[in-house]
Amino acid sequence: MQIAGFGVEEWLNVWERKATYDIAQSTIASMTMKEILNIDGSNGQSFYDLLDQQKMNYGWIEGSPEFKEEVAKLYKHVDSDNVLQTNGATGANHLALYSLIEPGDQVIAEYPSYQQLYDIPKSLGAKVDYWTIHEDDNWYPDIEELKQLVSRETKMICLNNANNPTGTVLDTNFLKQVVEIAKSVDAYVLVDEVYLPLDNPESFTSIVDLYDKGIATNSLSKTYSVPGIRIGWTASNAEVADIFRKYRDYTMICAGVFNDMLAVHVLRNKDKILSRNKQLVMNNLKIYQEWIENEPKVSLIMPQAVSTSFPKIDINEDIEEFCIKLLKEKGVLLVPGNRFDMPGHVRLGYCAQEDTLKQGLAKLSEFLKEY
Numbered sequence: 001m002q003i004a005g006f007g008v009e010e011w012l013n014v015w016e017r018k019a020t021y022d023i024a025q026s027t028i029a030s031m032t033m034k035e036i037l038n039i040d041g042s043n044g045q046s047f048y049d050l051l052d053q054q055k056m057n058y059g060w061i062e063g064s065p066e067f068k069e070e071v072a073k074l075y076k077h078v079d080s081d082n083v084l085q086t087n088g089a090t091g092a093n094h095l096a097l098y099s100l101i102e103p104g105d106q107v108i109a110e111y112p113s114y115q116q117l118y119d120i121p122k123s124l125g126a127k128v129d130y131w132t133i134h135e136d137d138n139w140y141p142d143i144e145e146l147k148q149l150v151s152r153e154t155k156m157i158c159l160n161n162a163n164n165p166t167g168t169v170l171d172t173n174f175l176k177q178v179v180e181i182a183k184s185v186d187a188y189v190l191v192d193e194v195y196l197p198l199d200n201p202e203s204f205t206s207i208v209d210l211y212d213k214g215i216a217t218n219s220l221s222k223t224y225s226v227p228g229i230r231i232g233w234t235a236s237n238a239e240v241a242d243i244f245r246k247y248r249d250y251t252m253i254c255a256g257v258f259n260d261m262l263a264v265h266v267l268r269n270k271d272k273i274l275s276r277n278k279q280l281v282m283n284n285l286k287i288y289q290e291w292i293e294n295e296p297k298v299s300l301i302m303p304q305a306v307s308t309s310f311p312k313i314d315i316n317e318d319i320e321e322f323c324i325k326l327l328k329e330k331g332v333l334l335v336p337g338n339r340f341d342m343p344g345h346v347r348l349g350y351c352a353q354e355d356t357l358k359q360g361l362a363k364l365s366e367f368l369k370e371y
């Protein structure tokens with residue numbers, strides 16, 4: 001099976017451990033185990049007491065009932081039976097695509113976005129058509145373009161809401177229009193929803209609450225800051241969940257007893273974690289915005305309080321060369337835009353710790369003065 005290299009992952013695998021100021025990541029600054037367990041003020045004692053009693057067998061195959069119930073609470077109309085635990089959102093996207101896409105299907109994918117959403121269907125033999133987003137439209141996809149792309153062969157429409165790398169959030173009205181188009185050809189709509197806008201989370205609508213053939217994928221890696229536990233999920237209707245079960249048995253079995261326990265702890269304390277993260281995101285956004293206003297070589301369509309952004313850098317140099325030199329000379333890590341097929345831009349993860357962000361931006365400015 002042929003598949004393209006994963007641009008962003010290949011870049012990060014080589015460079016991320018070499019950074020002093022890592023402002024490339026899309027996670028809201030992670031917490032230590034101690035901080036995670038102390039989020040409820042318990043110092044982790046009750047968690048460790050419970051952990052000590054666990055047998056390290058496979059545990060709950062689909063995720064514990066507690067996990068599935070906590071996830072179901074994130075939606076308006078999802079039954080916990082139809083939540084399946086996965087190895088991160090990466091595992092969730094893979095499961096959904098591997099289970100549903102066949103050679104010859106047409107898949108329409110928002111582009112650029114998370115590379116899994118177009119290169120996995122291609123590798124499975126689908127005809128993938130890009131629904132390209134444009135900076136001139138504030139990175140918002142154009143519904144008229146979707147109408148042009150859709151056909152009787154459309155099996156699935158793939159979206160990333162909010163979008164990585166641009167941080168654009170798709171609103172409810174727009175999603176409803178996508179659903180109407182999908183319904184007209186009986187297509188699934190798969191939406192990777194790992195980035196929740198923290199300025200106004202209540203305004204966010206999950207695809208699974210809008211459309212019977214909507215599939216939401218998500219994880220604890222971005223909005224909840226704990227990629228280290230590798231826990232994600234799919235949420236869908238019952239029929240689709242049954243299809244996923246069959247494929248899931250071949251690809252993962254379970255996510256592990258410890259990871260499930262920690263995931264339940266995070267979800268039960270989500271209000272505290274989201275409040276910590278909202279504060280971090282809003283504070284860093286202000287710092288970032290001020291920096292942009294004073295940095296003549298950088299312009300940006302502001303992300304909507306999600307942890308990824310895609311500024312344009314006005315330099316006369318290959319963007320990847322620029323990013324490598326920036327890292328070697330100033331210790332600052334970005335993701336060059338060519339990794340999203342958009343040279344001229346970079347992904348800047350402004351939701352690092354405040355000090356890292358401030359120093360990273362200052363060093364980036366120093367470096368840009370040389371151009």
Ligand SMILES: Cc1ncc(COP(=O)(O)O)c(C=O)c1O
Pocket residue numbers: 026087088089090091114160164192194218219220221227231232
């Ligand atoms: C849109 C999107 N989906 C999924 C992932 C991977 O998430 P996870 O760590 O849960 O596998 C990322 C990570 O960058 C992402 O940006």
